Amino acid sequence: MLALWVKALHIVAVFAWMAGLFYLPRLFVYHTRQELGSDSDRLFIHMEDRLVKVIMRPAGVVTLLAGVVLVGVSGFSWGDGWLSAKLLGVLGLVIYHSSLERYAFEFRHGRRLRSERFFRVVNEVPTVLLVWIVIWVVVKPSI
Numbered sequence: 001m002l003a004l005w006v007k008a009l010h011i012v013a014v015f016a017w018m019a020g021l022f023y024l025p026r027l028f029v030y031h032t033r034q035e036l037g038s039d040s041d042r043l044f045i046h047m048e049d050r051l052v053k054v055i056m057r058p059a060g061v062v063t064l065l066a067g068v069v070l071v072g073v074s075g076f077s078w079g080d081g082w083l084s085a086k087l088l089g090v091l092g093l094v095i096y097h098s099s100l101e102r103y104a105f106e107f108r109h110g111r112r113l114r115s116e117r118f119f120r121v122v123n124e125v126p127t128v129l130l131v132w133i134v135i136w137v138v139v140k141p142s143i
């Protein structure tokens with residue numbers, strides 16, 4: 001029973017984290033159009049800061065911690081092929097998250113180093129990683 005409660009918490013945290021990972025680059029797309037130092041520039045900086053600190057970081061931490069606990073309480077082993085393949089995707093999401101935090105830092109310090117098109121392309125990354133992760137954890141193809 002405990003494993004099911006932990007899995008429920010894991011999946012809810014995944015939803016919240018993924019929502020932030022999809023939404024933040026969208027904010028960056030429109031932020032690139034705002035004049036440096038304008039009211040709207042400051043508004044986007046505030047929205048991005050709140051999204052990262054209030055939703056993405058806590059949800060990411062709960063996703064990872066609940067995942068680790070799940071391995072233990074569900075009797076899986078860290079050597080299971082599906083879990084290793086899944087964790088590769090998870091590593092990709094963690095790297096992606098930290099890149100987004102760096103872009104938010106750049107906007108906060110008035111550095112406009114990347115184009116609107118760059119953020120539109122970056123926005124597709126979590127979709128690919130999510131499909132990879134969900135296939136490995138649900139289907140568990142044998143490798």
Ligand code: HEM
Pocket residue numbers: 007010011014018063064065066067068070071074076090093130133134137138
């Ligand atoms: C340290 C990172 C993580 C670990 C150790 C981990 C581990 C696990 C384990 C052991 C399960 C239970 C599998 C089962 O009962 O069949 C699970 C379920 C799940 N995980 Fe993770 N996970 C992690 C991160 C993630 C991330 C980042 C995502 C999505 C973006 C994710 C999505 C899911 C989903 C959708 C399920 C439910 C699968 C099902 O019920 O069939 N996990 N995870």
